[in-house]
Amino acid sequence: MEFALSEEQEILSESVRKMLEDNIDIDLLRNHSKGDDVIRGNIRQLVVEMGLPGILIPEEFGGSGLGVLEAALIAEEFGRYAVPTPWIGNSVMAPIALLYEKGNSLSEKWLPLIASGEITACVSLTEAVGKRSNAGLSSKDSKVTGTAIFGLDGELNPRIIITVLEDNLILIDTEKPGVTISEIPTIDSTRPVVEVVFDSVDFEIIPGGKDAIQKTIGVGRVLLAADILGASANMISNAVEYSLERKQFNRVIGSFQAVKHMCAEMAADLEPCKSLLWYAAYAQDNIREEAALLSCHVKAHLSEVGQDTARTSTQVFGGMGFTDLLGMHYWFKRIGLSRQILGGPEKVRQEAARLQGFLS
Amino acid sequence: MDLNAGPEYKSFREKVVTFLKENSHMAGKGRTPVRPNQDELEWQKKLIENGYAARTIPSEYGGFGAESDVLKSRIIAEEFSQSSIPMGMANQGISMLVPTLLELGTDEQKKSWISKTISGEVIWCQGYSEPGSGSDLASLQTKAIIDGDDFIINGQKIWTSGAQISDMMFCLVRTEPDEPKHKGISYLLIDMKTPGIEVRPLMTMTGHAEFNEVFFTDVRVPKSQIVGKRGEGWYVANATLTHERGMLGDPNQSATRLKEIIDLMQQETVNGEKLIDNPVYLDRLMRLQARVLSMSFNSLRLLTASHKKLDAKMAKLIVKLNSCQLNQDLAGFAIDLLGELGTIYGKSNHDHGSGKWQWKYMFDLGLIIGGGTAQIQKNIISEAGLGMPREPKPMAEGKK
Numbered sequence: 116m117e118f119a120l121s122e123e124q125e126i127l128s129e130s131v132r133k134m135l136e137d138n139i140d141i142d143l144l145r146n147h148s149k150g151d152d153v154i155r156g157n158i159r160q161l162v163v164e165m166g167l168p169g170i171l172i173p174e175e176f177g178g179s180g181l182g183v184l185e186a187a188l189i190a191e192e193f194g195r196y197a198v199p200t201p202w203i204g205n206s207v208m209a210p211i212a213l214l215y216e217k218g219n220s221l222s223e224k225w226l227p228l229i230a231s232g233e234i235t236a237c238v239s240l241t242e243a244v245g246k247r248s249n250a251g252l253s254s255k256d257s258k259v260t261g262t263a264i265f266g267l268d269g270e271l272n273p274r275i276i277i278t279v280l281e282d283n284l285i286l287i288d289t290e291k292p293g294v295t296i297s298e299i300p301t302i303d304s305t306r307p308v309v310e311v312v313f314d315s316v317d318f319e320i321i322p323g324g325k326d327a328i329q330k331t332i333g334v335g336r337v338l339l340a341a342d343i344l345g346a347s348a349n350m351i352s353n354a355v356e357y358s359l360e361r362k363q364f365n366r367v368i369g370s371f372q373a374v375k376h377m378c379a380e381m382a383a384d385l386e387p388c389k390s391l392l393w394y395a396a397y398a399q400d401n402i403r404e405e406a407a408l409l410s411c412h413v414k415a416h417l418s419e420v421g422q423d424t425a426r427t428s429t430q431v432f433g434g435m436g437f438t439d440l441l442g443m444h445y446w447f448k449r450i451g452l453s454r455q456i457l458g459g460p461e462k463v464r465q466e467a468a469r470l471q472g473f474l475s
Numbered sequence: 476m477d478l479n480a481g482p483e484y485k486s487f488r489e490k491v492v493t494f495l496k497e498n499s500h501m502a503g504k505g506r507t508p509v510r511p512n513q514d515e516l517e518w519q520k521k522l523i524e525n526g527y528a529a530r531t532i533p534s535e536y537g538g539f540g541a542e543s544d545v546l547k548s549r550i551i552a553e554e555f556s557q558s559s560i561p562m563g564m565a566n567q568g569i570s571m572l573v574p575t576l577l578e579l580g581t582d583e584q585k586k587s588w589i590s591k592t593i594s595g596e597v598i599w600c601q602g603y604s605e606p607g608s609g610s611d612l613a614s615l616q617t618k619a620i621i622d623g624d625d626f627i628i629n630g631q632k633i634w635t636s637g638a639q640i641s642d643m644m645f646c647l648v649r650t651e652p653d654e655p656k657h658k659g660i661s662y663l664l665i666d667m668k669t670p671g672i673e674v675r676p677l678m679t680m681t682g683h684a685e686f687n688e689v690f691f692t693d694v695r696v697p698k699s700q701i702v703g704k705r706g707e708g709w710y711v712a713n714a715t716l717t718h719e720r721g722m723l724g725d726p727n728q729s730a731t732r733l734k735e736i737i738d739l740m741q742q743e744t745v746n747g748e749k750l751i752d753n754p755v756y757l758d759r760l761m762r763l764q765a766r767v768l769s770m771s772f773n774s775l776r777l778l779t780a781s782h783k784k785l786d787a788k789m790a791k792l793i794v795k796l797n798s799c800q801l802n803q804d805l806a807g808f809a810i811d812l813l814g815e816l817g818t819i820y821g822k823s824n825h826d827h828g829s830g831k832w833q834w835k836y837m838f839d840l841g842l843i844i845g846g847g848t849a850q851i852q853k854n855i856i857s858e859a860g861l862g863m864p865r866e867p868k869p870m871a872e873g874k875k
Binding site for chain 1: 476477478479480484545546549751752754757758760761762764765766768769770772773775776778779780783789790793796797850852853854856857858860861862863864865866867
């Protein structure tokens with residue numbers, strides 16, 4: 116038994132971090148938030164060059180065939196740098212959905228294109244997590260009509276949409292007529308989410324039924340938790356760094372216990388989340404019976420810890436934390452979005468209880 | 476990450492389960508400081524013989540003498556916790572003194588004390604805190620001066636759990652009053668039957684005397700009873716404080732509490748509704764479960780790190796702070812679940828074990844304060860973990 120990252124996993128983490136460190140900064144996030152398409156394209160290019168979209172896709176389809184833990188480590192780094200480019204929907208949930216049943220024709224057709232970066236896939240599973248009265252899909256004569264909301268990774272003209280129709284995941288090729296994609300303005304400019312309106316569009320069913328939906332949601336939750344972990348870690352380290360520079364009363368504010376204890380509490384809450392995340396991510400591939408429960412727990416717990424971290428670390432910066440100048444709000448908001456996507460903490464904890472047979 | 480246990484571990488787990496099935500009737504209740512009776516000594520002996528207590532203590536000192544194997548230790552802890560059977564004897568002698576002697580004691584000291592301590596024959600108490608030296612432990616004033624072959628000790632200790640039943644005390648005393656405070660301390664082993672030692676029980680908010688005050692008046696201790704050199708006591712003690720913080724942060728204790736709470740929720744009804752069917756309580760349960768899981772995975776991470784002889788840094792620094800608070804939150808939740816019945820603290824027809832939770836809830840507050848207060852832990856986390864500076868010393872009194 117070894118409860119630690121392997122050397123390969125450490126190297127993967129570090130190389131992604133290095134690439135992001137060299138390429139992503141606050142100015143970029145700021146320009147990206149103004150909807151700069153050149154920036155979107157450039158960042159996407161970097162991620163594709165590193166082969167990251169194919170991380171979960173088997174080698175036979177041109178990917179690197181790694182596991183959910185590796186994907187989560189990348190998500191953690193993406194959270195740390197608030198990377199504004201498709202990741203969780205396109206590179207994780209879409210492959211997980213398409214790979215649920217081996218040997219289906221959809222995976223043969225689309226996975227190589229996702230792995231190579233030729234296309235992006237947008238995933239909207241809101242319908243399966245929390246149905247809304249003014250959204251949802253229905254089908255008639257093998258065509259789908261309706262609205263899918265909070266689609267992830269739909270900002271770069273996605274070639275395919277994966278969403279839910281009744282008890283199945285379905286795939287829609289956006290080159291078919293009748294698909295309209297528009298961005299939903301949320302607090303988080305680093306990860307645009309979209310609304311997709313379907314007007315009598317051809318679709319194909321992804322095999323796997325409800326189980327495939329659950330598995331895809333479960334892995335998505337683990338990845339969102341990983342993003343929160345990285346974003347929170349970044350907020351803490353920035354807060355600590357700032358506290359060692361900023362002086363008041365002739366002292367760096369980081370020498371005041373009031374400030375030190377805020378930072379210590381954040382660190383104490385966040386550190387065990389790392390182990391929870393490793394276990395939950397590992398379970399997705401290796402401990403089938405615990406996978407769903409752990410994905411609920413890690414999502415809910417990191418949502419809570421992340422929210423506290425986002426609030427407290429902003430306060431460490433004092434008035435500067437509240438301004439746009441330092442840009443810490445990009446992480447504050449990113450954590451805020453992750454908390455709600457694929458189920459907020461109460462919703463997810465209810466599921467955790469149900470999975471243990473506590474709620475009838 | 477590889478959480479697969481090989482076949483060796485599967486069969487090891489089966490062995491532990493079988494042992495527990497066959498022998499659990501012999502187990503005690505894991506009571507707090509009461510001197511072990513004959514049955515409990517027998518049980519401890521059996522545990523050591525089978526490698527379930529004193530597992531990695533060398534056999535020349537009366538231990539089982541196994542190689543350190545984190546997974547096996549984990550399996551033992553899990554299975555004992557699952558069957559709600561306390562792991563072998565847990566006291567300050569076993570968890571704090573023995574590791575210290577193994578690391579820093581002389582051969583003579585190891586031979587004299589380790590075997591008798593792990594068997595439960597000799598019970599130890601810890602003499603660190605003083606009325607004027609709590610968080611600032613290094614300012615302690617209990618004095619030891621040399622007289623012939625002895626130290627002569629005068630002073631007072633406080634928060635000494637188990638002093639009334641202990642045979643021996645490992646104690647910090649000031650031997651070099653002219654040295655800086657950290658360098659003037661020595662670590663002595665004191666026989667509690669020595670003339671001049673007076674133990675007075677210290678009643679706490681729980682209504683019990685879990686601790687004592689210990690007074691020393693001209694107490695003579697042979698010079699050979701020092702561990703480490705004169706003036707090195709602070710460093711010797713810090714070796715044991717690490718062990719204490721590990722002991723206060725045992726994740727299996729939280730897991731056991733959580734399991735008891737789930738049992739309670741499945742049994743207890745209010746207005747005809749089982750507590751487990753109440754969504755608000757369930758939400759609290761799930762929040763706590765996530766924290767328990769996080770800390771137990773954190774401890775797996777620490778086990779792996781210690782096995783590889785790596786410093787787990789932050790993952791280790793946070794254990795005492797988090798675990799003590801988590802345990803108290805669990806006790807507080809159990810009390811809320813019981814509602815009015817949760818306030819019962821004594822014999823009553825309506826008692827559902829609530830007195831137990833109230834006691835834990837109060838005693839845990841003592842643990843949050845003791846062994847390095849939560850605030851001291853936060854200083855350690857921010858300084859050693861995050862690299863933040865120490866609070867500067869205030870200007871001397873009177874200066875403006």
